[in-house]
Amino acid sequence: MCCTKKFDFTLEPVNFFFMNEEMIKEIRGLKKEKNAVLLVHNYQRPEIQDIADILGDSLDLSRKALETDKDVIVFCGVRFMAETAKILSPYKKVLLPVYEAGCPMADMVTPDELIEFKKKNPEYKIVTYVNTTAEVKAESDICITSANAVKVISDYPHNKLLLIPDRNLGNYIKSKVKDKEIMLWEGYCPVHIEINLNELRMLKDEYPDAVFLAHPECEEVILNKADHIMSTNQMIKYVKESDEKVFLIGTEQGIIYRMKKENPKKEIYPAGKFINCPNMKKTDLSDVLNALKYDQYEITLPDNIITRARTALDEMLKYS
Ligand code: 13P
Numbered sequence: 001m002c003c004t005k006k007f008d009f010t011l012e013p014v015n016f017f018f019m020n021e022e023m024i025k026e027i028r029g030l031k032k033e034k035n036a037v038l039l040v041h042n043y044q045r046p047e048i049q050d051i052a053d054i055l056g057d058s059l060d061l062s063r064k065a066l067e068t069d070k071d072v073i074v075f076c077g078v079r080f081m082a083e084t085a086k087i088l089s090p091y092k093k094v095l096l097p098v099y100e101a102g103c104p105m106a107d108m109v110t111p112d113e114l115i116e117f118k119k120k121n122p123e124y125k126i127v128t129y130v131n132t133t134a135e136v137k138a139e140s141d142i143c144i145t146s147a148n149a150v151k152v153i154s155d156y157p158h159n160k161l162l163l164i165p166d167r168n169l170g171n172y173i174k175s176k177v178k179d180k181e182i183m184l185w186e187g188y189c190p191v192h193i194e195i196n197l198n199e200l201r202m203l204k205d206e207y208p209d210a211v212f213l214a215h216p217e218c219e220e221v222i223l224n225k226a227d228h229i230m231s232t233n234q235m236i237k238y239v240k241e242s243d244e245k246v247f248l249i250g251t252e253q254g255i256i257y258r259m260k261k262e263n264p265k266k267e268i269y270p271a272g273k274f275i276n277c278p279n280m281k282k283t284d285l286s287d288v289l290n291a292l293k294y295d296q297y298e299i300t301l302p303d304n305i306i307t308r309a310r311t312a313l314d315e316m317l318k319y320s
Pocket residue numbers: 042056057058059131145146147189217230231232233
């Protein structure tokens with residue numbers, strides 16, 4: 001009885017490992033058969049990062065979605081990212097493996113609220129973080145990502161701007177672009193605001209030589225302590241190219257898997273215990289396999305939304 005139980009226990013992980021290998025093989029086969037590409041955000045689970053064709057940040061993945069010659073894009077990330085891929089490649093099939101993989105910040109501004117603002121404030125141009133729905137982008141003048149926000153806004157030839165939805169990214173941009181009137185929305189990322197000053201102080205005491213890299217979605221008190229404020233791809237590049245050996249990473253902790261893999265001799269720590277985006281972690285190998293097998297879940301958007309949202313994304317690509 002006791003031995004059978006033990007035997008059962010040991011079988012599980014072996015079986016699980018075997019299943020992973022089997023699934024990966026099937027995913028590779030289906031990708032070839034369907035002429036599909038796997039775009040994966042830096043926050044995804046390790047096993048999803050490992051099978052990526054392209055691993056990157058929002059800006060990078062948008063560009064790759066635009067350039068790909070594949071027929072199908074499987075987007076392992078959250079819904080607004082897959083929608084962006086669809087807007088940029090409307091004739092391709094774009095699949096989001098987990099239907100409910102959303103972004104709470106993207107839902108903090110609705111098209112109706114924005115239309116209302118525009119009616120009351122027609123002199124403002126609407127600058128929209130990519131972390132928004134396609135419908136909100138369609139009501140916008142220009143988009144930004146964390147990688148290009150300061151450059152795009154500095155070069156954009158308008159002075160009165162409403163920036164939606166992230167107030168933290170907005171405050172950071174305001175600190176860099178002083179000659180424009182920038183109004184902010186009250187949105188925020190519930191994951192990045194979990195990075196708190198007390199914990200950061202303790203970590204800095206523990207690792208006094210660490211370089212602290214923070215994402216602009218962190219709150220101002222945290223950004224004030226950062227050595228560099230960067231998008232996820234910029235952090236990846238920085239850690240790789242820097243001569244420094246110890247890093248504290250102020251963004252979703254999924255990125256640390258990639259950093260450690262690419263820099264086995266460097267010490268890389270998350271800048272807090274709870275920097276975990278549950279939506280980014282919803283996708284597993286079986287979801288990717290099912291996405292390819294059953295063409296799920298296909299992103300479909302009305303033509304007029306695609307056309308108008310595309311204008312805002314094209315404006316961004318022009319200045320970035
Ligand atoms: P990046 O564009 O820097 O990858 O960030 C995306 C995101 O969702 C941050 O929370």
